Amino acid sequence: MSKRLERLKETAYKEALKSNGIHRHGAIVLGNGGRILAKACNNYDNGCHAEVRALKRVPHDAKECAVAIIVVRARRNQRFGLSRPCVACQAALKAANIDVVYYSTNNETLEYETFHENEHRPVFIEGH
Numbered sequence: 001m002s003k004r005l006e007r008l009k010e011t012a013y014k015e016a017l018k019s020n021g022i023h024r025h026g027a028i029v030l031g032n033g034g035r036i037l038a039k040a041c042n043n044y045d046n047g048c049h050a051e052v053r054a055l056k057r058v059p060h061d062a063k064e065c066a067v068a069i070i071v072v073r074a075r076r077n078q079r080f081g082l083s084r085p086c087v088a089c090q091a092a093l094k095a096a097n098i099d100v101v102y103y104s105t106n107n108e109t110l111e112y113e114t115f116h117e118n119e120h121r122p123v124f125i126e127g128h
């Protein structure tokens with residue numbers, strides 16, 4: 001994993017620690033070049049998942065720049081847990097034109113999935 005992606009993973013982890021829930025997730029929406037456009041944790045009071053809350057926080061004039069999201073789960077007995085977006089969040093990410101989602105796994109790595117085949121590849125972060 002690139003140093004940059006590693007740093008973004010840690011930033012998402014800090015966001016996850018702010019969650020008031022049993023399952024704590026944090027998400028960061030990224031623009032081209034890995035610029036951070038918005039951050040959020042999940043919120044149990046309104047049932048909102050971190051991915052959707054982060055998307056809503058992207059400034060209006062930056063919505064077209066959003067290309068990727070990182071979502072992680074912070075656990076208590078180990079640092080990271082599996083945080084693959086649920087079906088509803090995947091649909092919201094696709095609708096927001098997000099190209100790639102990085103998510104934490106149970107073994108400290110980030111996996112990724114792309115939503116829009118033949119468009120952007122996740123190299124815009126991996127190469128940095």
Ligand SMILES: [Zn+2]
Nearest residue numbers: 049085086089
């Ligand atoms: Zn979800």
